[in-house]
Amino acid sequence: MGVCTKSGRTVRGWQRRFKPQAFVCSAGAVAQWFMNALSEIGVAVPGDVMVAGFDDMPFGTECGLTVIAQPLAEIGQTAIARLVERLRNPSLPRCTILLDAPLIVRSSTRLSKQVLQLPHTTKQSDRLYGPDPCGIS
Numbered sequence: 001m002g003v004c005t006k007s008g009r010t011v012r013g014w015q016r017r018f019k020p021q022a023f024v025c026s027a028g029a030v031a032q033w034f035m036n037a038l039s040e041i042g043v044a045v046p047g048d049v050m051v052a053g054f055d056d057m058p059f060g061t062e063c064g065l066t067v068i069a070q071p072l073a074e075i076g077q078t079a080i081a082r083l084v085e086r087l088r089n090p091s092l093p094r095c096t097i098l099l100d101a102p103l104i105v106r107s108s109t110r111l112s113k114q115v116l117q118l119p120h121t122t123k124q125s126d127r128l129y130g131p132d133p134c135g136i137s
Contacts, residue, residue, distance in 0.1 A: 020049055021049065021050060022049060022050035022051065022052065022109070023049065023050070023051050023052075024051075024052045024053070025051065025052070025053040025054075026053070026054065027053060027054055027055055028053040028054060028055040028056070028057050028059065028060045028065060028067055029055075029057070029059070030053065031051050031052065031053030031060075031065050031067075031108075032053075032059055032060070032063050032065060034051060035051050035063060035065070035108065038051070045108050046107065046108055046109050046110045050066070050108060050109040050110060051065065051066070051108045051109075052065070052066040052067060052068070052108060052109060053065055053066075053067050053068075054067060054068050054070055055067060055069070055070060055072075056069035056070075056104060060104075060106070061106070063108070064106045064107030064108050065106055065108045066103070066104065066105050066106045066107075066108045066109040067103075067104050067106075068101050068102075068103055068104075069101060069102050069103075069104050070101055071099050071100065071101060074099050075099060078097055078099065082095075082097070
């Protein structure tokens, strides 16, 4: 992947003007592209700046990307379960559901190389803000 001249100037401008310590990209693929762009203009990751992203796709391991590993299967299963419950009972209130998403620390950050994980909960209701209005079992 190449970096266009304009992108290179933009990244260099950020580095000189703001001196960021880290960038968190919206997706692993974006973070990988960004790390390549930084490398092409001589910015060392993680020496000069740290980079992290979301997802935990195979290329994340290959390029040493620190990620928040979204539990994609669990997100889908939970969404379907909630949809079915709402179809059965349209008067159910809206709710916020929190799922565990481990931080996987790799070489794109200066933290130690270990997998950090939020405390695991076994009950779905433990992952909700407040009382469980979702009715998901």
